[in-house]
Amino acid sequence: MAIGKAAIEAVGVTKIFQSSGQDSLKALDNVSVRIGENEFFTLLGPSGCGKTTLLRLIAGFDFPTEGQILLYGKDIAPLPPFQRPVNTVFQNYALFPHMTVGQNIAFGLEMQGKPKAQVEARVEQMLRLVQMEELKTRKTSQISGGQQQRVALARALAPEPKVLLLDEPLSALDYKLRKEMQIELKRLQNETGITFIFVTHDQEEALTMSDRIAVMSKGKILQVGSPRDIYDRPAVRFVANFIGETNFLEGKLISSVKGEAKVALDVGETITASLADGVAPSGKVTVVVRPEHATIVDKAKKATLAGKLENIVYFGTDTHYHVKLNGGGEFTVRHQNIQAGRLTFEKGDKVGVLFGAGAARVLRD
Amino acid sequence: MAKSFSVRSQPGFVFVALLCFFLLYLPIATLVFYAFNAGVSVAVWEGFSLRWFQSAMNNSEVQEATLRSVFIAVTAAFLSTIAATMAALATTRTPDYPGLTFKYAFINQPLMVPEIVTAVALLIVFSRIKVWTGYSGIGYLLAAHTAFCIPFAYLPIRARLENMDLTLERAAADLYATPWNTFKRVTLPLLWPGILAGFMLAFVISLDDVVITEFVKSGGQETLPTYMLGQLRRVVTPEINAISTVFLAISILFVTIFFFLNRKKV
Amino acid sequence: MATAGEIALAAVKRDIRNRWLLSVPALVIIALAAIGPLFVMLLYSFMVKGDYGDVKFGQFSFDGWFNVFFTRDIFDDTLTFADAHLSILWRSISLSLITTVTTLFFGFPTAYFIATRPQHQRDTWLFVVTIPFWTNILIRTFAMQEVLRNEGIINSALRAMHIIDSPIQIMFTNWAVLFGMVYVYLPLMVLPLYASMEKIDFRLVEAGYDLYATRLQVLRRIIIPLVKPGIIAGSILVFIPSLGAYVTPRVLGGGKSMMLGNLIELQFGQGRDWPLGAALSITLMVVVTLALLVYVRNASRGGGGHG
Numbered sequence: 001m002a003i004g005k006a007a008i009e010a011v012g013v014t015k016i017f018q019s020s021g022q023d024s025l026k027a028l029d030n031v032s033v034r035i036g037e038n039e040f041f042t043l044l045g046p047s048g049c050g051k052t053t054l055l056r057l058i059a060g061f062d063f064p065t066e067g068q069i070l071l072y073g074k075d076i077a078p079l080p081p082f083q084r085p086v087n088t089v090f091q092n093y094a095l096f097p098h099m100t101v102g103q104n105i106a107f108g109l110e111m112q113g114k115p116k117a118q119v120e121a122r123v124e125q126m127l128r129l130v131q132m133e134e135l136k137t138r139k140t141s142q143i144s145g146g147q148q149q150r151v152a153l154a155r156a157l158a159p160e161p162k163v164l165l166l167d168e169p170l171s172a173l174d175y176k177l178r179k180e181m182q183i184e185l186k187r188l189q190n191e192t193g194i195t196f197i198f199v200t201h202d203q204e205e206a207l208t209m210s211d212r213i214a215v216m217s218k219g220k221i222l223q224v225g226s227p228r229d230i231y232d233r234p235a236v237r238f239v240a241n242f243i244g245e246t247n248f249l250e251g252k253l254i255s256s257v258k259g260e261a262k263v264a265l266d267v268g269e270t271i272t273a274s275l276a277d278g279v280a281p282s283g284k285v286t287v288v289v290r291p292e293h294a295t296i297v298d299k300a301k302k303a304t305l306a307g308k309l310e311n312i313v314y315f316g317t318d319t320h321y322h323v324k325l326n327g328g329g330e331f332t333v334r335h336q337n338i339q340a341g342r343l344t345f346e347k348g349d350k351v352g353v354l355f356g357a358g359a360a361r362v363l364r365d
Numbered sequence: 366m367a368k369s370f371s372v373r374s375q376p377g378f379v380f381v382a383l384l385c386f387f388l389l390y391l392p393i394a395t396l397v398f399y400a401f402n403a404g405v406s407v408a409v410w411e412g413f414s415l416r417w418f419q420s421a422m423n424n425s426e427v428q429e430a431t432l433r434s435v436f437i438a439v440t441a442a443f444l445s446t447i448a449a450t451m452a453a454l455a456t457t458r459t460p461d462y463p464g465l466t467f468k469y470a471f472i473n474q475p476l477m478v479p480e481i482v483t484a485v486a487l488l489i490v491f492s493r494i495k496v497w498t499g500y501s502g503i504g505y506l507l508a509a510h511t512a513f514c515i516p517f518a519y520l521p522i523r524a525r526l527e528n529m530d531l532t533l534e535r536a537a538a539d540l541y542a543t544p545w546n547t548f549k550r551v552t553l554p555l556l557w558p559g560i561l562a563g564f565m566l567a568f569v570i571s572l573d574d575v576v577i578t579e580f581v582k583s584g585g586q587e588t589l590p591t592y593m594l595g596q597l598r599r600v601v602t603p604e605i606n607a608i609s610t611v612f613l614a615i616s617i618l619f620v621t622i623f624f625f626l627n628r629k630k631v
Numbered sequence: 632m633a634t635a636g637e638i639a640l641a642a643v644k645r646d647i648r649n650r651w652l653l654s655v656p657a658l659v660i661i662a663l664a665a666i667g668p669l670f671v672m673l674l675y676s677f678m679v680k681g682d683y684g685d686v687k688f689g690q691f692s693f694d695g696w697f698n699v700f701f702t703r704d705i706f707d708d709t710l711t712f713a714d715a716h717l718s719i720l721w722r723s724i725s726l727s728l729i730t731t732v733t734t735l736f737f738g739f740p741t742a743y744f745i746a747t748r749p750q751h752q753r754d755t756w757l758f759v760v761t762i763p764f765w766t767n768i769l770i771r772t773f774a775m776q777e778v779l780r781n782e783g784i785i786n787s788a789l790r791a792m793h794i795i796d797s798p799i800q801i802m803f804t805n806w807a808v809l810f811g812m813v814y815v816y817l818p819l820m821v822l823p824l825y826a827s828m829e830k831i832d833f834r835l836v837e838a839g840y841d842l843y844a845t846r847l848q849v850l851r852r853i854i855i856p857l858v859k860p861g862i863i864a865g866s867i868l869v870f871i872p873s874l875g876a877y878v879t880p881r882v883l884g885g886g887k888s889m890m891l892g893n894l895i896e897l898q899f900g901q902g903r904d905w906p907l908g909a910a911l912s913i914t915l916m917v918v919v920t921l922a923l924l925v926y927v928r929n930a931s932r933g934g935g936g937h938g
Contacts, residue, residue: 013635061535063639078638081538082547094536098554107550108540159541373747373833375740375850382744385737389763389817392774395784399777448657455653462647468654474666479875479919481892482912486668488899489675489909492685512664515657573767576877576892580899590769597773597882609770616765624758 005072006034007195008058008163013067015053015219027053028064029219035163035197035212040189042198044206045216046242051199054216055165058197060084071162082111087156088165091172093148095140101151102127102136108159126154129188146177153188163195170205182209203243207231215239232290235276236365240288247294247331249287249305253362256281261362263287267327268305268353273360286363291334293359296321296343296351303352305331309345321345323353397613400606417607427608430592434572437503437588441510442518442567448511449518449567450560454552457526475513483513484580491581501583509581510571517570518563525559562626569619669916676909684903695906699914716894716911723891724918726805727873730812734820734869735862737813742824742861743854746831757825764818772882775811776802779883807883808890812873819872820865827861867926871919891915 015028028050035041043051056062057069060081068075076084087108095104105126109119127133130150135143140151149169156164166185170178186209189196200206206213207227214224215238223235234240237248251265256275263285264270273287297303307325314337321333321343331353335343345351400418404411421427452472456465475483491505533555537547575590582591589608596605679690702713745756763771778784781798789795801807831854839849855862877892884890889897891911898908 059539061538063642064635065639066635068635077635081535082541082543086539088536088539090532090536092530092532094530094532096533096536096551107537107542111537111541111543111546155540373836375743375846375854378740378743381737381740385741385817386759389760389814391784392778392814393763393766393771395777396770396774445660448660451653451655452657455650459646459650462650464651468658471661471666472654472657474661477919477923478665478669479871479892479915481875481877481895482669482672482916483665484877485895485899485908485912486672487664489905490668490671493671493688496685508660508664512660515661519657569765575767575769580896590767593769593773594878594882597769597776605773609767609773612767612770616767617762620758620761620765624754 005037006070007037007039007072008035008197009033009070009073010054010058011068011070013054013057013064013069015050015057015062016065026219028057030067031219031221032067033214033221033224035195037195038189038193040186040196040198040209040211042200042206042210042213043216044200044203044213044242046201048218049216050219051201051216052167055088055167055197055199058163059086059088059165085159085162086165087159087161087163088167089152089156089169091167091169093152093169095148095151095155097139097141100137100139101132101143104140104151105155105158108155112159122158126158129157129191130154130184145172146181149173149181150184153185157188157192157194161194163197166196166198168199168201170200171202178205185209207243215242217242233274233276233361234288235278235363237286237363240361240363245291245332245334247289247291249289249329249331249360251285251287253279253282253285260357263360263362265305267325267329269303271304271355271360272357273362274358275362276364278364279362286365287360288363289331289355289360291320291332292318292336294331294333294353294355296323296333296335296345297354299350299352301352301354303354305353307331307351307353309347309349309351312345312347319343321351323351325353393613396606397610399603400610402603402606417603418611421604421607421611424604426587426592427589427604430587430589433503433586434588434590437506437510438568438571440507441514441571442564444507444511445514445567446518446522446560446564449515449563450522450556452515453519453522453526457523458529458531472519473516476516480513480576484577487577488580495583503586505581505583506578506586506588509577510574513574513577514567514571518567521562521566522556522559525556525562529555558626562623565619565623565626569616572615672909673913676906676913678906680904680906682903684899684905686905692906695904695910698904698907699910719889719891719894720914722805722888723874723876726809726812726890727870727876729809730816730873731820731866731870733809733813734817735866738817738820738824738865739862741817742821742828745821745825746828753829760818760821760825764822768815768878769882771815772811772879775814775879776882779807779810802883803885803887805884805888808876808880808888811879811883812876815879816869816873819868823864823868824858824861827858827864831857863926863929867923870922870926874919874922875915 010031010033013028013031014026017025017027031050031054043054045051053062057064060076060079063077069077071084071086096107099107102123105123106119109122114122123136124133127136130153132147132150132154135147140148143151152169170181173181182205185196185198198206198209207230210227212224212226213230215222215230217238223230223239225233230239231243234243234246240246240248249265249267251263254262254264254270256262256279259275261273261275261279262270263273265287271287279285296309299306305323305325307323309321310324310330311322313320313322316337318334318336321335323331323333325331333353399410401413401415402410403414403416452468456468456472459465470477487505487509495501529552533551534547537551538544542550573590574588575594578588579591579594582588587595589612593605593608675686676695677691677693678686678688678695679692680694681687698713699716700713701710703710741760745753745760748756776783779801780786781800781802785801786795786798790798801810835857836849836853839853844852875892876890877896880888880890880893881896884893892915895908895911895915898904898911902908
């Protein structure tokens, strides 16, 4: 995937935490990734996967045990954080409690030694950018969580860093506010053109905001791609499971030709599926199908799988059909509740499950 | 109407507790009371008078001792607070490193060794130095006081430091602040109430010290407590009561300020 | 270009070095004016005593230590135990133990009382208890003297109530020292006890009552074990200073009821036996350290048993 000039690049980065005694924790395991200029890049994964560690290495709060961190090609690992043109929005905002909103925003510029007039002007500009002009003289303890968030953003953006790091900045906000801030962040990234590196464990957030996502687990990057790539074409089980809902089917790989494979499902027909990179040429494989790419059909019609409808769950916009497959296993079908296509199945019915060639994907593991 | 069962109460506890409070204050109250006694005796009340406060104030020995006490206390508190602040910064918010426990024990030594032992040791060392150098000034007292004040200044500073949000200093570094700037603009302002509390604690400890001062002082170098100790051996007049009352008032003042400083938690 | 590992290591080393530099002032001051002198004192305990106090510097002997435990009769050279010293040591240890137990007995309900007051009252009660703690030990001892003297509060009250005719001599007895030390060290017991007690989860106490325990049983088997760390901390804070008490026994005990601290002082005053004084001080320090170790061992053993 061409991304143009790499703003941040991690090359073979490993981080091992040594605690006293024998225990050591490998937080990052030979991680390499290239993040482009003007990108909204997300590190996505469950807690403990290493995403925050990687962020901290880029920011300079810790050093890699092995590997390099390059900023526009230059190794910044030897540089302490106050010498890196990289700023961070912390999860708990870390606003200086003894300073006002305006003083917080001005801080980075003052530390850079900018002249007073310039600092003042920039502070005003930032306040306008995050729509907080009236709060300039308030103490940070007197403003709401959402406002604190925006001050933290303004403070980090004021010194015009090359890269902005955001460490789960929205996790403390309530749902509605979080949705607003997501749109806000996207807008800011577009307007300023600064590379955003965003860390979150919320896959929905990652999908809506990012240009590209890196899915991480246990210190490794499992897959990097656009939201669409990650969702439609997961490469490994973890990614398929972590993002959205998925059905897993076991089978045997019969043949593969130019990214397309024929798989004989254990509990169903032989199907055509797309192939992830690096899948072994033959043997047992796992296939994934998204619930919305399948349909429930009458048992008499031709179908890929057959089973009994165990449960119907109504969700307002769609309905989930949980099917217990003949031969074992379960399959969920998601059907949008549009007027024209109302399904009339009932719990306990014998049904078939049908999905097309593009719906299935063979995983690497 | 049955009395409701209180989970918390234990038989006799309230009585003993209140008795304790009463007994704690009774001697002190009596002391203060007789400071205002018009008569000479410390037992027979002869009417209200401020004469003993006046005579204490005019007593040249008392004046000299008080000045010396305050001078030592301010200097020792100042020096020990600086040393303690630096030591606190060095020993907190860090994973264990070789020498940390050693340093911690070292700094808190005065709290673990009985005062008389330290007093005697200092007497020995300083008298030997006196023999070698002939110096007999106030330096010995200053050194001794600064040393035992350090752990007292250290404790509140350390407590405040440990409660501080670590990410604030990281944020400062992230925003281009050099370590010195981070300290000056973020750490120090937030640490300040702790430093102030440490200073006050050290000041009071130094002012109150009897044992070490008694042993270390050279002839004529009386502080207020040693003066009072000397007086207790001779004829006791209510002047002692008056001095004690003033001392008490100062202690109460400091406790009050200390309480307020500690209440304001960030 | 240095590898990442080297950079990380260099940063850690720099950090440790900075921390050592920062600690220097405190360490130097304490080394020179607190800990260092202790070693010099050890040295002095092995020197020959001078004719008018101090020592004959550079001349060594075991006499100092010898005289701690034994006396040699000046006429017939027989060895006996130094009775005076041993009785003073005994008095110090026993008085300190009794003081600790007494302050525990009185301090426990007091701390409990404060801990069970409603939240907004507690600060006031703490304030009330803390003031004597911050008052000069001399003032507190002097106040106690006013109570115990022949014309003091106790005697005057007893005479006024016609319980006695002539004053009871309390001053300059073991009792006076005991009363004085309990009075002086009581706040030191209350404060750590309170710190432990305010953390008590009273639902545990409720559970005890629910399971048919009486008040006494709840106290003994639930409350006391829960505040054990406080009891231990308070005991140390009382026992150790009272072992080394100087002011209180001096003022209230005079020459008749000496404790170890007074005996030590004597050697630097009239006694003119500095090596003996040094040796006695070290003995005191050893006893204190032993007591500390015993307490600490008890604390960790007891604390680890809870689920």
